Amino acid sequence: MKYCIKCLQPDTRPKIEFNKDGVCPACDYFETLKSVDWQERVEVIQQVIKQHRNENQFHDCIMGVSGGKDSTRQAIFAREKLKLNPLLVSCSYPPDQISETGVDNVSNLIELGFDVLISAPAPQTWKKLKIAGFDKFTNSFRSTEMAIFCSVFQAALYQGIGLILWGENPGLQLGEKSVLGKEGYDGNNFRRGNTISSGHAWMEEYVESRHELFPYILPTKELMEQQKIDFVYLGWLLGDWSLLNNGAYAAVEGFDPRDDTPDNTGDATGVSAIDEEHTPVNQLIKYLKFGFGKTTEFVSEEIRMNRMTREEGIAIVEKYDGVVNRDRILKYCEYLKIDEEYFWQKVHLVVNKDLFYLDNNKNIIKKFKVGYGIK
Numbered sequence: 001m002k003y004c005i006k007c008l009q010p011d012t013r014p015k016i017e018f019n020k021d022g023v024c025p026a027c028d029y030f031e032t033l034k035s036v037d038w039q040e041r042v043e044v045i046q047q048v049i050k051q052h053r054n055e056n057q058f059h060d061c062i063m064g065v066s067g068g069k070d071s072t073r074q075a076i077f078a079r080e081k082l083k084l085n086p087l088l089v090s091c092s093y094p095p096d097q098i099s100e101t102g103v104d105n106v107s108n109l110i111e112l113g114f115d116v117l118i119s120a121p122a123p124q125t126w127k128k129l130k131i132a133g134f135d136k137f138t139n140s141f142r143s144t145e146m147a148i149f150c151s152v153f154q155a156a157l158y159q160g161i162g163l164i165l166w167g168e169n170p171g172l173q174l175g176e177k178s179v180l181g182k183e184g185y186d187g188n189n190f191r192r193g194n195t196i197s198s199g200h201a202w203m204e205e206y207v208e209s210r211h212e213l214f215p216y217i218l219p220t221k222e223l224m225e226q227q228k229i230d231f232v233y234l235g236w237l238l239g240d241w242s243l244l245n246n247g248a249y250a251a252v253e254g255f256d257p258r259d260d261t262p263d264n265t266g267d268a269t270g271v272s273a274i275d276e277e278h279t280p281v282n283q284l285i286k287y288l289k290f291g292f293g294k295t296t297e298f299v300s301e302e303i304r305m306n307r308m309t310r311e312e313g314i315a316i317v318e319k320y321d322g323v324v325n326r327d328r329i330l331k332y333c334e335y336l337k338i339d340e341e342y343f344w345q346k347v348h349l350v351v352n353k354d355l356f357y358l359d360n361n362k363n364i365i366k367k368f369k370v371g372y373g374i375k
Contacts, residue, residue, distance in 0.1 A: 007300035025175035059087035064152040067102025067275030072250035094123035102275030119151035121215035169233035187231035247271030266323035287322030
């Protein structure tokens with residue numbers, strides 16, 4: 001395990017490659033932003049928008065939203081700066097997973113004057129697939145993330161809208177190069193991403209009928225090309241894209257942050273994944289698989305923006321990455337209809353033994369030092 005020499009991104013992130021100097025792709029990309037002509041980028045996107053404008057359509061584009069900060073910032077930017085009338089598409093979590101704050105933030109988007117199309121997959125199938133995902137991959141989010149993606153693309157097809165706007169480009173802003181397109185805004189290689197590339201085939205053995213999987217099946221590449229659908233990363237236009245900045249922009253528009261503390265959630269920002277209740281547990285599992293979580297991503301952004309030193313970031317990552325209180329774990333287990341012992345049995349099986357070890361009391365102890373890795 002090695003860390004980027006500039007930020008705190010480790011080389012354990014799937015599909016990432018550091019350059020010969022030990023710098024991660026995200027830091028490389030951030031350096032290029034210093035010389036960007038932002039007006040030129042806006043003009044490039046305006047040309048893409050022009051290709052898809054249709055006077056017979058009520059909406060200019062599709063945009064996936066949740067109860068999160070990025071959704072609010074993107075929707076406002078598209079309307080106010082790009083002069084678009086977006087149709088917002090929200091894949092709704094079931095009642096026993098969605099948070100009240102998330103509901104309030106989607107309601108706020110409606111009150112701000114946006115049209116919001118709600119996609120609500122059957123909660124019985126949703127839970128069944130989450131249970132299966134945890135059993136098979138120790139990742140209950142694999143199916144739900146598919147549904148979130150699919151709702152946007154399905155809406156574009158059925159509404160006959162050819163432009164989809166998304167937020168962060170994981171190829172540039174996180175370093176997952178497999179999804180990079182021809183240009184920085186080009187998201188049409190999104191199928192190569194970790195979640196999407198896993199597909200829906202694994203789900204078929206867990207349902208009685210294939211029709212249950214409709215919300216989880218992505219339209220084919222051929223169908224999307226036939227309908228001339230373009231997938232564009234809006235974050236490419238926003239040089240100050242970050243967890244904290246997006247939270248600040250959204251707060252001005254009525255967005256509500258998390259009301260729980262980072263000691264319980266591991267969320268050092270208070271603005272991450274607040275639309276549902278299971279993400280903190282998922283971040284714990286991600287941390288034990290790869291040695292980093294959302295806090296690492298947050299401090300790495302702050303270090304790049306010179307708002308935090310690397311040493312300050314190390315202290316925050318040490319304190320909060322992989323943190324979640326037991327009450328949240330128990331609620332997660334209750335939802336999946338498993339007991340806490342089974343939860344830890346499964347988690348212990350996927351702990352990265354190169355990065356952690358279990359002591360005699362089955363406590364998980366890390367082998368690496370944040371910011372330095374394993375020598």
